[in-house]
Amino acid sequence: MGGLYLHIPFCQSKCGYCAFYSLVGHESYIGDFAGAIVNELDGRLSEMALPVDTIYIGGGTPSLLAPDVFFGLADSLKSRACAAGRESIREFTVEANPDDVDETIADIWASSGVNRVSMGVQSFSDKELKIIGRRHNAASARRSYDVLRNRFGNVSLDVIFGLPGQTFESWKATVDEVIRLSPEHVSAYSLMFEERSRFSAMLEAGEIMDAGEDVSSRMFQYLAEAMCSAGYEHYEISNFARPGFRSLHNSSYWKGLPYLGLGPGASSYDGKRTRRTNPSDLKAYLHRFGHSGAYSGKEPFYEEECLSDEELVEEYLLTRLRIAEGICLDDYRNRFGEKEADRLFLKASGLSRLNGDVLSVNKQNIALTERGFFVSDDIIVELMP
Numbered sequence: 384m385g386g387l388y389l390h391i392p393f394c395q396s397k398c399g400y401c402a403f404y405s406l407v408g409h410e411s412y413i414g415d416f417a418g419a420i421v422n423e424l425d426g427r428l429s430e431m432a433l434p435v436d437t438i439y440i441g442g443g444t445p446s447l448l449a450p451d452v453f454f455g456l457a458d459s460l461k462s463r464a465c466a467a468g469r470e471s472i473r474e475f476t477v478e479a480n481p482d483d484v485d486e487t488i489a490d491i492w493a494s495s496g497v498n499r500v501s502m503g504v505q506s507f508s509d510k511e512l513k514i515i516g517r518r519h520n521a522a523s524a525r526r527s528y529d530v531l532r533n534r535f536g537n538v539s540l541d542v543i544f545g546l547p548g549q550t551f552e553s554w555k556a557t558v559d560e561v562i563r564l565s566p567e568h569v570s571a572y573s574l575m576f577e578e579r580s581r582f583s584a585m586l587e588a589g590e591i592m593d594a595g596e597d598v599s600s601r602m603f604q605y606l607a608e609a610m611c612s613a614g615y616e617h618y619e620i621s622n623f624a625r626p627g628f629r630s631l632h633n634s635s636y637w638k639g640l641p642y643l644g645l646g647p648g649a650s651s652y653d654g655k656r657t658r659r660t661n662p663s664d665l666k667a668y669l670h671r672f673g674h675s676g677a678y679s680g681k682e683p684f685y686e687e688e689c690l691s692d693e694e695l696v697e698e699y700l701l702t703r704l705r706i707a708e709g710i711c712l713d714d715y716r717n718r719f720g721e722k723e724a725d726r727l728f729l730k731a732s733g734l735s736r737l738n739g740d741v742l743s744v745n746k747q748n749i750a751l752t753e754r755g756f757f758v759s760d761d762i763i764v765e766l767m768p
């Protein structure tokens with residue numbers, strides 16, 4: 384089983400916290416780009432793990448794709464992903480900016496086979512939205528949610544805590560509003576001051592302040608308790624879902640399954656030890672895949688990295704301990720051998736004896752508890768070889 388990810392590197396404005404590869408003021412390239420990404424897919428079909436279970440169009444801002452462009456692109460993807468006529472796509476997600484959502488585009492998404500929309504709301508405070516540089520406000524986010532709600536049985540909302548100007552009370556109001564709207568899925572991230580983001584420079588210049596560990600921790604605690612009381616499963620550190628609505632596509636990243644990532648800056652993983660990453664360069668990408676038809680595949684555009692045994696173990700621990708199921712020790716033993724499995728079990732058992740409410744350990748499984756999610760970084764570091 385495999386996933387297909389498309390990175391759409393266009394945005395109408397740059398959010399203060401964002402370090403993703405996306406360009407402002409390049410929308411005139413969108414038409415060419417849609418053709419180029421299909422050419423890239425054609426040249427890399429042999430890398431696609433079949434059957435393709437999930438398609439995820441992210442970015443950037445995929446909701447900037449005009450209805451006809453989106454329809455054509457989705458059609459091309461589905462025809463190539465459904466190899467040998469097998470309709471295998473279980474989840475087809477598109478990311479949306481609230482400002483771009485209207486009845487027309489939502490209808491096109493639905494008729495293109497999209498069955499899940501992930502909308503970046505980030506906050507229901509107009510003041511915070513302005514500070515982070517979002518184009519929408521709380522009222523337009525609610526309107527867009529209603530448009531999606533009427534068409535899709537699976538809607539996800541993204542929110543962020545620890546924002547500049549955010550207080551515990553305003554975060555609580557955002558969480559309460561999310562619960563009132565009742566989406567099937569919620570992703571809630573702690574603000575990170577990523578190196579290439581505007582906020583990172585502002586933090587360094589003393590123009591904004593970090594929320595601080597205590598406040599962030601209280602915010603996370605409120606989020607987790609409120610979401611679980613409202614019937615959501617806390618299935619990954621930053622993700623909550625109603626039963627049956629966990630993100631299949633993102634789960635494949637956390638479970639080390641293969642996926643093919645297309646577009647500038649996108650990464651692919653073969654599920655074994657090879658990672659391929661396209662350079663974050665729209666111009667070079669269009670030069671390579673635009674106009675000239677299908678890509679020959681002889682000289683790869685991507686850069687390839689072969690993960691060492693040590694890196695594989697680190698990556699496994701980093702991703703599997705993020706999910707509520709944690710690590711299946713039989714699977715770990717099969718991948719990394721008896722000696723490494725014994726080391727991990729002994730280390731985890733010791734930690735669990737010292738602090739039983741953060742790590743649950745038995746002969747089959749090692750997993751962070753709900754309390755352990757709060758201190759996950761420290762525990763994962765402790766468990767590393």
Ligand code: SF4
Nearest residue numbers: 394397398401442443
């Ligand atoms: S957060 Fe999303 S919408 Fe904002 S600049 Fe980054 S990619 Fe664009």
